Structures are given as structure tokens and as C-alpha cells.
Amino acid sequence: MGNEVELLEHWRELTPQKQQKVLEFVELLKSESETTPPESDFVPQTPLAKKLWSIRQRAIASGLQLLNEDEIELELAARRGGFRES
Template structure:
């Protein structure tokens, strides 16, 4: 049985209050996932090599604080190829 089917079976056995708790938990997990995807602003490397690499990375980014996500990379590739997507 695939995960989605198993989740649906278990979901259907819950009462309304517990379904609301599950939805709130899912919202929290999604929020946590989005926060983890963004670069931590207070990151401090621990080793000397890490510090050198972090400084090079910060310098190379310049004023662009975040790198492109996968969708933005695909869009840029398509734009460079004249609108053709793979």
C-alpha cells in the first residue's frame, strides 16, 4: 500500500478535532521546511577553511542574498534557450 493511501485510510478514521490537529501539524512542518530552505543569517563557520569559504561565498553573492531555487533555475535555462523547456 502506498503512503498516500495509508494516510487517507488513517485520516478517515479521525474525528474532526483530530483532523484539525493534523492539519495544524502539517502547516507547522511546511513552515519549518520553508525556514530551513532559506539561508540562516547568523551562520558562523567553525573551521578556518569554513571561514575562508564562507567569506568567498559572501563576496561572490554580492548584493544578491539568496541563490535561485530550482524553479527559477529552470525558468532561466528556458529563457536562455528561447523559451524551450526540457
């Protein structure tokens, strides 16, 4: 039996309140996956890359949220007094 079919069968047995809890849990899992960086096969080769990678890993482990490309661009624009390259 496929996971989707099994999940649907269990879903139908739940009360509406428990179905709501399941939906909330799924949303939580989804948001975690969007903020959690994917596992990487990246292996730094140079001493500088190893040091920077170590700093990055420690920052992530401490809970620091890394910026995406758009967020970096907005931060740069703010630091440059509103100038933004298009």
C-alpha cells in the first residue's frame, strides 16, 4: 500500500479536530524544510574554504538564519542608502 493511500485511510478515521492538528503539523514540517538548508555533499578543498565552511556550519548550528539571494540584495540596498541594482 502506498504512503498516500495509507495516509488518506488514516485521515478519514480522524475527528475534524485531529485532522486540523495534522494540517498544522504538516505546515510546521513544511516551514522547517523551507528554512533548513539541504544536506550538502560540498567538501571544501582549500584551508580558507575549510575555515569559512566551519564558520558557516557553526552559525547554522547556533540557529542563525542565513539570508537568501533576495534578502542579501535588500540588505545591500539598505546599507547603500536605498541604491539597488536591477
